[in-house]
Amino acid sequence: MQDSAWGWLIITYLFLAGAGSGAFIAAVACDLLAPDWSKTLARAGSLVSGPLVVIGTLCLVLDLEAGFWQPWRQIYMVNNLRSMISWGFIILSIFIPIALVYAAALNEITFVGKLAQKYITIIEIIGSIFAVATATYTGVLIAVVNGVPFWNTPLMPVLFLASAISTGLAAAMIVAAIIDVNTIKTLSNFALGHVIFLSVEALVLMLFVFMSLTRSTEAAASAGMLISGMLSPYFWGLVVILGLVVPFILSVFEFLEYGQMPKSLVVGADILVLIGGMSIRALIVFSGTPPQII
Amino acid sequence: MPRYGIAIDSTKCVGCHSCRVACQNQNSLESNETFNWIKHRDRGRYPSYYKEFIPLQCNHCENAPCQRVCPTGATYTSKEGVVLVNPKTCVGCKYCMEACPYKMRIIDHRRGIVEKCRLCIELVRDGGTPACVTTCPTQVRIFGDLDDPKSAVSIFIAKTGAQPLRPDLGTIPKIFYKRS
Amino acid sequence: MNRSGISRRKFIIGSAVGGASLVASNYLNFDSWANSKSDSNDLKITPTLCDGCGNWCAINVYTRGDRIWKAEGIPIAGNNHGRICAKGHALLHEVYNKDRIKSPLKRTGPNKFQPISWEQVYREIGEKVHEIIGKDGPQSLFLLQYPEGNASLCSRFMNALGSPNVFSHASTCFLPRNIGWWITTGSAKPEHDLEHTRFAVFLGRNIAAGLRLRQLSDLSKAKDRGARFVAIDPRFSELASYTHQWVQIRPGTDLALMLALGNTLIEENLYQRDYIDKYTEGFDELAQKFKDYTPDWAEQKTGVPKAVIRKLAHDLAEYAPQSFVHRGYHGALGTQYKNSFQLVRAVACVNGLLGNFNQRGGMFDPPKVKLGKLDSQKFPKLPEMDGVMVDGSGDVDRYPITPVGLGLTHSIPELAIAGKLKAGFVYHNNPLRTCPNPARVIEGYRKLDLLVSFDYVLSETASLAHYILPESYYLERDDVVHTNHCYDSHQVAIRQAVIKPLYDTKPMVLILIELAKSLGIGDYFNFTLDEYNRAALAPLGVTLERLKREGVIDLGGKWEPGPPHFKTPSGKLEFVSSTLKDLNLPSAPELEDPLVTPDESDIRSFRLIHGKQAHHTHAKTINQEYLKEISVLNDMTRVWIHPDRAKALGIEDGDCMTISNNVGKGRARALLTQGIHRDCIFLPSSYGVYSKKLHTAFGYGISYNDFLPTYFEPVLGHCMSNEIIVRVEKTPA
Numbered sequence A: 001m002q003d004s005a006w007g008w009l010i011i012t013y014l015f016l017a018g019a020g021s022g023a024f025i026a027a028v029a030c031d032l033l034a035p036d037w038s039k040t041l042a043r044a045g046s047l048v049s050g051p052l053v054v055i056g057t058l059c060l061v062l063d064l065e066a067g068f069w070q071p072w073r074q075i076y077m078v079n080n081l082r083s084m085i086s087w088g089f090i091i092l093s094i095f096i097p098i099a100l101v102y103a104a105a106l107n108e109i110t111f112v113g114k115l116a117q118k119y120i121t122i123i124e125i126i127g128s129i130f131a132v133a134t135a136t137y138t139g140v141l142i143a144v145v146n147g148v149p150f151w152n153t154p155l156m157p158v159l160f161l162a163s164a165i166s167t168g169l170a171a172a173m174i175v176a177a178i179i180d181v182n183t184i185k186t187l188s189n190f191a192l193g194h195v196i197f198l199s200v201e202a203l204v205l206m207l208f209v210f211m212s213l214t215r216s217t218e219a220a221a222s223a224g225m226l227i228s229g230m231l232s233p234y235f236w237g238l239v240v241i242l243g244l245v246v247p248f249i250l251s252v253f254e255f256l257e258y259g260q261m262p263k264s265l266v267v268g269a270d271i272l273v274l275i276g277g278m279s280i281r282a283l284i285v286f287s288g289t290p291p292q293i294i
Numbered sequence B: 001m002p003r004y005g006i007a008i009d010s011t012k013c014v015g016c017h018s019c020r021v022a023c024q025n026q027n028s029l030e031s032n033e034t035f036n037w038i039k040h041r042d043r044g045r046y047p048s049y050y051k052e053f054i055p056l057q058c059n060h061c062e063n064a065p066c067q068r069v070c071p072t073g074a075t076y077t078s079k080e081g082v083v084l085v086n087p088k089t090c091v092g093c094k095y096c097m098e099a100c101p102y103k104m105r106i107i108d109h110r111r112g113i114v115e116k117c118r119l120c121i122e123l124v125r126d127g128g129t130p131a132c133v134t135t136c137p138t139q140v141r142i143f144g145d146l147d148d149p150k151s152a153v154s155i156f157i158a159k160t161g162a163q164p165l166r167p168d169l170g171t172i173p174k175i176f177y178k179r180s
Numbered sequence C: 001m002n003r004s005g006i007s008r009r010k011f012i013i014g015s016a017v018g019g020a021s022l023v024a025s026n027y028l029n030f031d032s033w034a035n036s037k038s039d040s041n042d043l044k045i046t047p048t049l050c051d052g053c054g055n056w057c058a059i060n061v062y063t064r065g066d067r068i069w070k071a072e073g074i075p076i077a078g079n080n081h082g083r084i085c086a087k088g089h090a091l092l093h094e095v096y097n098k099d100r101i102k103s104p105l106k107r108t109g110p111n112k113f114q115p116i117s118w119e120q121v122y123r124e125i126g127e128k129v130h131e132i133i134g135k136d137g138p139q140s141l142f143l144l145q146y147p148e149g150n151a152s153l154c155s156r157f158m159n160a161l162g163s164p165n166v167f168s169h170a171s172t173c174f175l176p177r178n179i180g181w182w183i184t185t186g187s188a189k190p191e192h193d194l195e196h197t198r199f200a201v202f203l204g205r206n207i208a209a210g211l212r213l214r215q216l217s218d219l220s221k222a223k224d225r226g227a228r229f230v231a232i233d234p235r236f237s238e239l240a241s242y243t244h245q246w247v248q249i250r251p252g253t254d255l256a257l258m259l260a261l262g263n264t265l266i267e268e269n270l271y272q273r274d275y276i277d278k279y280t281e282g283f284d285e286l287a288q289k290f291k292d293y294t295p296d297w298a299e300q301k302t303g304v305p306k307a308v309i310r311k312l313a314h315d316l317a318e319y320a321p322q323s324f325v326h327r328g329y330h331g332a333l334g335t336q337y338k339n340s341f342q343l344v345r346a347v348a349c350v351n352g353l354l355g356n357f358n359q360r361g362g363m364f365d366p367p368k369v370k371l372g373k374l375d376s377q378k379f380p381k382l383p384e385m386d387g388v389m390v391d392g393s394g395d396v397d398r399y400p401i402t403p404v405g406l407g408l409t410h411s412i413p414e415l416a417i418a419g420k421l422k423a424g425f426v427y428h429n430n431p432l433r434t435c436p437n438p439a440r441v442i443e444g445y446r447k448l449d450l451l452v453s454f455d456y457v458l459s460e461t462a463s464l465a466h467y468i469l470p471e472s473y474y475l476e477r478d479d480v481v482h483t484n485h486c487y488d489s490h491q492v493a494i495r496q497a498v499i500k501p502l503y504d505t506k507p508m509v510l511i512l513i514e515l516a517k518s519l520g521i522g523d524y525f526n527f528t529l530d531e532y533n534r535a536a537l538a539p540l541g542v543t544l545e546r547l548k549r550e551g552v553i554d555l556g557g558k559w560e561p562g563p564p565h566f567k568t569p570s571g572k573l574e575f576v577s578s579t580l581k582d583l584n585l586p587s588a589p590e591l592e593d594p595l596v597t598p599d600e601s602d603i604r605s606f607r608l609i610h611g612k613q614a615h616h617t618h619a620k621t622i623n624q625e626y627l628k629e630i631s632v633l634n635d636m637t638r639v640w641i642h643p644d645r646a647k648a649l650g651i652e653d654g655d656c657m658t659i660s661n662n663v664g665k666g667r668a669r670a671l672l673t674q675g676i677h678r679d680c681i682f683l684p685s686s687y688g689v690y691s692k693k694l695h696t697a698f699g700y701g702i703s704y705n706d707f708l709p710t711y712f713e714p715v716l717g718h719c720m721s722n723e724i725i726v727r728v729e730k731t732p733a
């Protein structure tokens, strides 16, 4: 009896796919809603989106036992449309090229980028749909798992989507800062995004964890591990305090003190959001408890 | 077509692990790979204390979550109702391992696939009996056709009211347990 | 699982460049696995006998090409009825163990060995033995073996050299059990008609771990028929989880319980009067002797409530003669307590009161097959051997009823220290690990001028030997014809090679024949194994070829119930033994306390008891990785302790404990369980390998022998292996 089959590679995959699709959404939002002063952020978001998802997908492939032995076996991965992995493969195969093309378009990379610029709106609309699909699907992937009652809840995709957007935004903001330090000032505008999505995420997380306490014995055991058990230091420390509360407070200040925050704090808040996003996925995977069968 | 299943009389299990190694040999597994497990539970307090041994293996669920989530269709149900993994198409994504509520699947690192109890299907198709059934010194397992009311396994289940593990999970297992 | 995962990943990285061919070959190999049937044309089945323990289960071994694959039990075989235990399956892999000895070795220093040729090893041993015989006489030679299989030839070898000193594991295993039954019923190892019994009591006998597959299989059939079983044990044994009732008893006090059962049967007139009149001797004296052993009295001694004792007696009587108290093996009735001999006698007498001997559902003297002997015209007969052994076995003044040829194995080191033994041959036995007080054993064996080991790995004992003559593993060798796996009918079986020897090793019989030449006793070994086997089979009307084909042959003559015959001096079941009376020993069973008891005023004082685990034999299988994995997975080296006693010592489940007494000291983790008597801790007997050359097992767990003083029980001389008091403490962090 093997307790958990999935480990860090899958966790990283869940995280990167989320952050990547979130970054796409952030980029589209910037490009559509606030074109002038947020150009850098849109470009940054589009630049990280594709690569993050690609790296995430590589993690997934690396985790496949047959991944390197017999890579051709992966063609079977879309055989069963009742399986979320099959759907994931389809969604990723569509989303990844779109994200890469989008990056090319926004950053005018090669003739592909130039060509794509003509269809930028279509790319943004279809891309956003697939970005949301990617982010949500990572949640559905584990939500449909009967083997772990804790995961078995419709709140899971919602949580994953909320987390994907905040981590995506954070990733985009960090890259934007790297591309052009001066944009940090303008980034403060997006601190509101963090405030909103971190709040949503916190709310969903709270609902998810506390409702688990009454859903089933196994779900309660898992939730217990997070709240007061073996994993509680990580849960409270990494997810709640470092990943939610601190960046939330920083973002509030960032928004209020428009442009006055030290640069390190602005980027720091984003890094914390990323740490929180990764941690929450790791903890959800590790706290999964199978049903008591004997 | 028969629909194979096993009845397990856990009141007869003495935890000798013969079935484990018989299975390992039958299926050419390494020492740390296994398709069946012997778990034990302490019950009660002295003088009514007792220890129960419970042999576990894949339940060959009729409504198998492992099969539902398998992206490649490598996990399939044979015509005899045996849940099997096709080693040629399995990619080793381990989704089935997460999905199995009984945690009855293992990774076969040598072949890069996920494996599980195969109900000794090759042996059975040749008219034999699964290795874990024949070797058991106390005849804990009874193998046979669940659709044949005259098979030893059906008679045993009817007589003792043996039940699957966690029927509430809705997986409809084909391994039945007599626990007391 | 992780281990191979990591190595696989490393492998991937390592072979990433030129990996195409590797990937291809891997693919090939998994394909062939997937269609494993396609290579079934080179599938071969060879019947043989398992050598995993003394049960000699008959098995069909499957090979694919020259590689061993799996085994199935042979259904007609008396002792296993088609079953194989975990060891039987796992030991198939043992041929491929990297720790195997690959050629004859000469020891050149501590744990240093040099391969030498068979010719040279025979020559050097020959010279050394001649020198020792010349100086100290042949009585200074001994042979120690696990006395089955090739035993008859080993004894012949020793006797041909002029030494009566053939030892076995008797004094650390079963001695009182055999002698007690033999004295009482004339049968040293009576069997049980378990399949048809209606009520059976297992006292200190755990057939579910000290395995006897046939008995387990019969037990299951009897359970289906509605029979009831009771396990009497200080701990909740594996068998207890099978039986309907577990009676927890204070260790070492079973004698009191049996006496009280006898008392109840007699006082309440529950015994089989007719049977006793016809077939037993000394009932009145027994009744007199048992008068005071009331259940009330026994409750004080044993901690078993008197109501339980009475109920046991009533149940036994109700179903008599289809009921019995099991004849025992090593636990309680074996070489464990000072009072074990009296206990066996008492158990035999209680069975006598039930009148179950040779009755359906009772006990019986198993049918014995008479094998033929070598033709004395062609092959010289050995001169008669003088009776007494160097350890006092068979000596009227020492151990008068301890038979010659079993020997007190744990006396060998003492005799070596005393200068009485100078040279020894050890076959299929490992005294350095299986005898009490290893430090003393090592000291003794070191004193020997010559130690020759026939082993297949460098066991503790082999590691100390001057020469090691590696025997081919049982799957690679032919042995003498066997009847040891018989149960209730006449059967004959054979062990034969399944594959060719992988290394430069030889079957024991061949080693003996060749070694005999260089020792000047070649005349007594002027035959081949086949000739020897054909002679053995001659009276049975079975050819060697047929036996090799079928593995086991049933010759009929199945045991049937009927009037009992007892091979005792009186021809009856002897409640009162004339033999014992003549020797001035208690002629009817009477109370005798154990040698030692834990100090009640010291919360750290416990008796240390031990027992088998089903997936290990003694301490010799833990070097097998399939079997070790089971121990690791289930954390099975832990020492059982009662939760209340542990609490008083501040010990929690899984904590490390230090166990010590004046013989030894060791550490083990605690298993807190309601299933153990407060007075004792229980140490599984499968661990504690200390030979550095057994790489899988080395250093894993500890052994009860590390705490057992060198005792000689006064009547029979056995080792009293549960007369151990230890101090238990929580190991400081």
Ligand SMILES: Nc1nc2c(c(=O)[nH]1)N[C@H]1C(S)=C(S)[C@@H](COP(=O)(O)OP(=O)(O)OC[C@H]3O[C@@H](n4cnc5c(=O)[nH]c(N)nc54)[C@H](O)[C@@H]3O)O[C@H]1N2
Residues within 6 Å of the ligand: C051, C145, C146, C169, C172, C173, C174, C330, C427, C428, C429, C430, C431, C433, C434, C435, C454, C455, C456, C457, C459, C460, C471, C472, C473, C474, C611, C612, C617, C618, C619, C620, C685, C686, C687, C688, C703, C704, C705
């Ligand atoms: N620690 C410990 N000591 C015990 C016991 C215990 O359980 N644990 N049990 C007690 C009892 S009941 C008994 S019967 C005795 C048994 O005492 P032993 O007979 O000494 O016990 P084994 O451990 O079976 O030793 C077998 C030896 O034979 C070797 N061997 C195995 N296969 C072969 C083979 O094919 N050919 C040859 N030549 N050698 C082989 C093994 O490597 C090992 O060295 O021990 C007693 N002492």
Ligand SMILES: Nc1nc2c(c(=O)[nH]1)N[C@H]1C(S)=C(S)[C@@H](COP(=O)(O)OP(=O)(O)OC[C@H]3O[C@@H](n4cnc5c(=O)[nH]c(N)nc54)[C@H](O)[C@@H]3O)O[C@H]1N2
Residues within 6 Å of the ligand: C053, C054, C173, C174, C203, C204, C205, C206, C207, C209, C210, C211, C212, C232, C233, C234, C235, C237, C249, C250, C251, C252, C253, C254, C328, C329, C330, C331, C332, C334, C336, C609, C610, C611, C612, C613, C614, C615, C616, C617, C618, C722
């Ligand atoms: N798997 C396996 N099977 C074997 C062997 C093996 O090594 N492994 N060895 C074979 C050999 S050589 C032997 S001798 C037999 C041994 O077979 P058994 O004699 O059945 O084995 P043990 O485990 O030594 O002891 C049996 C029980 O006695 C209990 N006991 C200890 N002290 C007392 C006491 O004071 N009173 C009572 N009532 N019970 C007590 C122990 O808790 C244990 O459960 O097994 C044979 N079969």
Ligand code: SF4
Residues within 6 Å of the ligand: B012, B013, B014, B015, B016, B017, B018, B019, B020, B038, B053, B055, B135, B136, B137, B138, B139, B140, B141
């Ligand atoms: S072989 Fe039988 S008794 Fe032994 S562990 Fe397996 S099911 Fe239990």
Ligand code: SF4
Residues within 6 Å of the ligand: B057, B058, B059, B060, B061, B064, B065, B066, B067, B083, B099, B100, B101, B102, B103, B104, B105, B116, B171
């Ligand atoms: S027990 Fe698990 S592996 Fe077996 S069929 Fe059911 S879900 Fe699948």
Ligand code: SF4
Residues within 6 Å of the ligand: B066, B069, B070, B071, B072, B073, B074, B075, B085, B089, B090, B091, B092, B093, B094, B095, B096, B097, B113, B114
């Ligand atoms: S590991 Fe293999 S059997 Fe399991 S879900 Fe993935 S492809 Fe299917």
Ligand code: SF4
Residues within 6 Å of the ligand: B022, B023, B024, B026, B027, B035, B036, B057, B116, B117, B118, B119, B120, B130, B131, B132, B133
């Ligand atoms: S049925 Fe066959 S594959 Fe399944 S556990 Fe038993 S021996 Fe192993």
Ligand code: SF4
Residues within 6 Å of the ligand: C050, C051, C052, C053, C054, C055, C056, C057, C080, C083, C084, C085, C086, C087, C088, C089, C211, C212, C213
């Ligand atoms: S009981 Fe097990 S180890 Fe002993 S002979 Fe039989 S199969 Fe071999």
Ligand SMILES: [Mo]
Residues within 6 Å of the ligand: C172, C173, C174, C330
């Ligand atoms: Mo023994």
